[in-house]
Amino acid sequence: xxxxxxxxxxxxxxxxxxxxxxxxxxxxxxxxxxxxxxxxxxxxxxxxxxxxxxxx
Numbered sequence: 001x002x003x004x005x006x007x008x009x010x011x012x013x014x015x016x017x018x019x020x021x022x023x024x025x026x027x028x029x030x031x032x033x034x035x036x037x038x039x040x041x042x043x044x045x046x047x048x049x050x051x052x053x054x055x056x
Contacts, residue, residue, distance in 0.1 A: 007015075
């Protein structure tokens with residue numbers, strides 16, 4: 001007889017996350033309509049445009 005394997009905390013979180021993801025898929029939340037908002041880092045330095053009219 002083999003001993004039962006205990007589920008680690010990491011594996012338990014994985015199972016929970018996958019269940020939530022499946023539920024959201026069923027609701028249609030992950031079909032591309034909902035995008036996460038990405039904020040630009042305020043720490044990153046960006047070069048200013050040399051000429052006002054030629055900027056991207």
